[in-house]
Every structure is written in structure tokens, then in C-alpha cells.
Amino acid sequence: MSVPRRRRRLPDEVRAAAVRAVLSLAFTLVGVVVATLSSYAGSWMLTPALMAMGLGVFGTMWCLLEILISRQVAAQRMRPPGSAYPMAGSRTPSEPLAARPFPRPGQSVHQQPQQSVYRQPQQQPHQQSQRPPQPPHQSRVSTPRP
Incomplete structure (x- = not known):
């Protein structure tokens, strides 16, 4: 029997951002109800209710954006120093899709490639390059006309 994770x-x-978003959504829905009822009644309250509803929609979107940003900030704070992704150390990362080679004819899509793209060839220590070093690139300097 498995125990549910807490x-x-x-x-x-x-x-706090989520509470603000819920309150803003509640006030927006109240504005929608008031605008609907005042439009049925032909009341003068229609214009202020529509303005409150428009501001409420803007405020709700602002609060939802604030939730997304604050979650990202909180996730960055939880990262250990020097890690590139939030769940560093929890499991081994898979290769990105761009690093996976296309399957060849006759090869199944689910077969693993023989050699990883990320493996670097072993470098020999103190190996000299065959080509001489290139001089640094010099840009053309225009001379002013007299």
C-alpha cells in the first residue's frame, strides 16, 4: 500500500498573490452580475458597473501574471547554487530533443543511439595544433576625406 506524498x-x-487573484476575480464577477442586472433594468448603474468590470478583468489578469512571476522567483530561490534547473539532483536529466538523432530507415524510433551526442573525445594532454595561430581580425578603418 503506497502512502500519498504530502x-x-x-x-x-x-x-498572497493567489489570494489577491481570487479576490480580484470575485469583485469582477460581482461587477458582471451588477452590469447584467442593471442592463436588464435600464438603470444608470450600467456605466459604472461596466467600468468596474473592465478594471476587474485587468486586475485579475495582473494578479494571474503576478502568481506566475512569484512562482518562478520562489523556484529560483529553491535551486541549489550552480544548478541549471529547479529539480537539480532529483533525477538524471534526459537529453534534449535537439540532441537526439533522427531515426534511420529500418531503425525503430525507440532504440537508443549507440553513442551520446554529448560525449567529448578524449583530448591528449599538451597536444600541439598543426596550424599556426591566426592573427586577430582587424576591421577596416575609414579615413576621413579632406
């Missing part, structure tokens, strides 16, 4: 608590800034 979810970690969200960081404070993410929870």
Missing part, C-alpha cells in the same frame, strides 16, 4: 506549502508571496 504536498509542500506554497511560499508566502505565492499564497
